Amino acid sequence: MARPREFDVDSALCAALDVFWRQGFEGASLTDLTKAMGITRPSLYAAFGNKETLFRKALDRYYEVSMGFVREALAEPRLRGALEKLLYGYADAFTDATHPAGCLTTNGALACSEAAEPVRLELVTRREADEAALRARLAKARAAGELPPESDPAALAAYLMAIIQGMAVQAASGAGRDALYGIIATTLRAGVLGAVSVQTRIAKSRKAANRPLIGPKSTLRNVVM
Amino acid sequence: MARPREFDVDSALCAALDVFWRQGFEGASLTDLTKAMGITRPSLYAAFGNKETLFRKALDRYYEVSMGFVREALAEPRLRGALEKLLYGYADAFTDATHPAGCLTTNGALACSEAAEPVRLELVTRREADEAALRARLAKARAAGELPPESDPAALAAYLMAIIQGMAVQAASGAGRDALYGIIATTLRAGVLGAVSVQTRIAKSRKAANRPLIGPKSTLRNVVM
DNA sequence: GTCATTTTGTACCAATCGGTATGAAACTCA
DNA sequence: TGAGTTTCATACCGATTGGTACAAAATGAC
Numbered sequence: 001m002a003r004p005r006e007f008d009v010d011s012a013l014c015a016a017l018d019v020f021w022r023q024g025f026e027g028a029s030l031t032d033l034t035k036a037m038g039i040t041r042p043s044l045y046a047a048f049g050n051k052e053t054l055f056r057k058a059l060d061r062y063y064e065v066s067m068g069f070v071r072e073a074l075a076e077p078r079l080r081g082a083l084e085k086l087l088y089g090y091a092d093a094f095t096d097a098t099h100p101a102g103c104l105t106t107n108g109a110l111a112c113s114e115a116a117e118p119v120r121l122e123l124v125t126r127r128e129a130d131e132a133a134l135r136a137r138l139a140k141a142r143a144a145g146e147l148p149p150e151s152d153p154a155a156l157a158a159y160l161m162a163i164i165q166g167m168a169v170q171a172a173s174g175a176g177r178d179a180l181y182g183i184i185a186t187t188l189r190a191g192v193l194g195a196v197s198v199q200t201r202i203a204k205s206r207k208a209a210n211r212p213l214i215g216p217k218s219t220l221r222n223v224v225m
Numbered sequence: 226m227a228r229p230r231e232f233d234v235d236s237a238l239c240a241a242l243d244v245f246w247r248q249g250f251e252g253a254s255l256t257d258l259t260k261a262m263g264i265t266r267p268s269l270y271a272a273f274g275n276k277e278t279l280f281r282k283a284l285d286r287y288y289e290v291s292m293g294f295v296r297e298a299l300a301e302p303r304l305r306g307a308l309e310k311l312l313y314g315y316a317d318a319f320t321d322a323t324h325p326a327g328c329l330t331t332n333g334a335l336a337c338s339e340a341a342e343p344v345r346l347e348l349v350t351r352r353e354a355d356e357a358a359l360r361a362r363l364a365k366a367r368a369a370g371e372l373p374p375e376s377d378p379a380a381l382a383a384y385l386m387a388i389i390q391g392m393a394v395q396a397a398s399g400a401g402r403d404a405l406y407g408i409i410a411t412t413l414r415a416g417v418l419g420a421v422s423v424q425t426r427i428a429k430s431r432k433a434a435n436r437p438l439i440g441p442k443s444t445l446r447n448v449v450m
Numbered sequence: 451g452t453c454a455t456t457t458t459g460t461a462c463c464a465a466t467c468g469g470t471a472t473g474a475a476a477c478t479c480a
Numbered sequence: 481t482g483a484g485t486t487t488c489a490t491a492c493c494g495a496t497t498g499g500t501a502c503a504a505a506a507t508g509a510c
Contacts, residue, residue, distance in 0.1 A: 002486035003476040024336035026252055030468060032338070040489060041469075051468065102336065110397050111249035111325075111332035113257070124398045152411075158395070158404060159411040165394040166387025172335050173349045179383060186377075186384040227456035228506040255498060265459060267500075276498065 009047055012037040016048075017058040022100035025055050025109045025119045055108070055119060059126070062104045066093050074133060079141035083160070086134070087187065090164050091180035094171035102172030105130075106165055131161045163187055234272055237262040241273075242283040247325035250280050250334045250344045280333070280344060284351070287329045291318050299358060304366035308385070311359070312412065315389050316405035319396035327397030330355075331390055356386045388412055 015036045019028045030051065034041055048054040069092075073085035094102055105127055109120040138153035147153070167180045240261040244253045255276065259266055273279040294317075298310035319327055330352055334345040363378035372378075392405045 001478045001484080003478095003488075005487060006476095022336060023338050026249075027336060027338040027341065029338065029466080031466085040487095042471095042490095043488070045469070046487070100336075106394055107336035110335055110394065111247060111252060111327065113248050113252040113254065116252065127394075127398055152407075155407045155411050158400075159388075159408050162388050162391025162395060162408050163384075164391070166389070166391035169331055169335065169352075169390040169394065170383070170387060173352055175383075182377075182380045183384050183387050186380050226454080226508045228458075228508095230457060231506095254496080256496085265457095266498090267460095268458070270499070271457070 005043070005047070007037070007039050007043065012039055012047070013054075013057055013061055016054055017061055017104070018100060020055055020058050021062070021102075021104045021107060024107050024112075025051075026112050026116050052119060056122065059104065059108070059122070063126075066096070066099065066104075069093070070130070070133070074137045079138070079144075079146040082137060082141075084188070087160075087164070087184045088181070091167060091171075091177060091184060094168055095175075095177040095180060101174065103165070103168035106168045107172055127161070127165075131157050134160060160187075230268070230272070232262070232264050232268065237264055237269075237272070238279075238282055238286055241279055242286055242329070243325060245280055245283050246287070246327075246329045246332060249332050249337075250276075251337050251341050277344060281347065284329065284333070284347070288351075291321070291324065291329075294318070295355070295358070299362045304363070304369075304371040307362060307366075309413070312385075312389070312409045313406070316392060316396075316402060316409060319393055320400075320402040320405060326399070328390075328393035331393045332397055352386070352390075356382050359385060385412075 015038070016033050019032050019036045022028075023032065030041060030044070033051075033054070034044055037044065039047075044054065048057060069089035070086065073082055073089055076082035076085055090103075093099075100107070105123050108123050109116050112120050135153050135157035138147065138151075138156050141147050142149065142151055142153055147156075163183065167175075167183055170183075171180060240263070241258050244257050244261045247253075248257065255266060255269070258276075258279070259269055262269065264272075269279065273282060294314035295311065298307055298314055301307035301310055315328075318324075325332070330348050333348050334341050337345050360378050360382035363372065363376075363381050366372050367374065367376055367378055372381075388408065392400075392408055395408075396405060
């Protein structure tokens with residue numbers, strides 16, 4: 001009943017996502033966007049509203065596609081597996097050769113002019129939601145006895161998010177996948193997961209001795225936790 | 226022999242620094258800058274060259290003033306003291322109420338348009354230099370026996386820089402000083418410094434037993450390192 | 451006071467910013 | 481073959497971008 005559009009909305013959005021990812025919200029001009037998307041300005045505005053709504057749709061797509069692993073990582077039954085999948089998933093996403101380096105959520109608008117403030121706040125909200133999801137997973141792990149009762153899921157989540165965001169910064173600075181893997185290895189060896197693995201060993205010895213999961217604190221655990 | 230300038234170059238640069246810190250290089254317009262500095266555009270160009278050279282001078286000042294603690298932190302004789310001063314110093318700088326939140330080096334230009342690419346590369350270089358200095362300090366600590374010989378200063382430096390940059394992201398997102406202190410506490414309790422403190426305890430017991438500093442590895446250290 | 455020198459404010463530059471008006475082109479339905 | 485509807489390309493909008501030309505104003509040297 002009318003003239004059909006000559007471009008694919010999905011692939012155009014995908015192209016816009018990459019431009020925002022590489023240049024940030026303010027650094028991406030409409031000329032950059034339309035050129036990458038292969039469409040004209042009026043087509044962009046008819047299909048996506050304006051620059052800000054286009055960014056929000058690109059952000060949704062980013063979470064669906066590139067951050068899809070997060071949900072399934074957190075759904076892992078054991079905490080150690082969940083955190084490993086989570087951290088390595090982020091490292092892979094931040095250094096995926098088919099996309100710009102780093103993280104859209106940190107690249108998009110860490111600091112910006114007053115005009116882009118709504119976008120910045122949206123990204124802050126997303127980061128907070130990511131941290132909340134991780135916090136919930138850690139709380140669940142503590143309830144399951146995978147973390148000692150005196151551990152603080154909020155503090156651990158903030159710590160892990162800092163490492164993830166730090167990896168995002170380093171990836172945006174040119175760090176390769178190997179460098180990020182090294183950071184994760186250090187984290188897993190000496191950090192929170194040290195406690196987790198110790199806890200796991202304790203749980204195993206408890207199981208072998210047929211003792212309850214929740215019991216007196218181990219001196220070993222006190223050292224690392 | 227000529228008309229004297231009516232503004233103080235230093236305080237004007239200080240004002241420009243805060244604008245760049247809050248809005249990033251691209252997000253700070255000349256109108257924003259001149260308004261904050263209290264000078265006109267020709268005065269700015271006469272005194273500072275152009276926008277990019279102004280940013281570089283502001284960046285130098287940032288390192289001199291707000292990052293001055295880094296040098297003295299790394300100069301601490303013991304590694305534990307050095308890293309504590311370093312981490313808490315960054316947390317304080319990122320949440321100093323007299324300046325914008327976060328870190329100029331990450332806020333300035335993580336992702337940007339092609340026009341700002343030289344500035345972005347300058348910031349990448351600065352971050353690399355910061356990491357190199359930390360790496361050198363860790364290598365010195367390993368040579369002094371404060372870290373086990375099999376530890377990797379490069380990996381540890383990348384790990385610590387990730388935490389620092391992650392704190393910068395969270396501060397820019399509105400996290401307060403307490404939140405950053407919590408991240409540091411988690412790092413010190415479970416992370417690299419766990420190894421350091423264990424090592425220190427081992428060294429102390431060695432000293433008490435009048436044994437050499439470098440000896441067989443402790444099983445305790447194997448757990449956390 | 452006069453000159454040379456530098457800073458100041460104003461007013462401006464071309465280029466680009468995000469966003470649109472307009473009319474031709476392309477489609478479905480009748 | 482129209483009528484109706486939507487997308488397309490072009491050309492444009494006012495506002496803002498980084499950057500300057502220019503002349504008045506303010507100084508020290510003579």
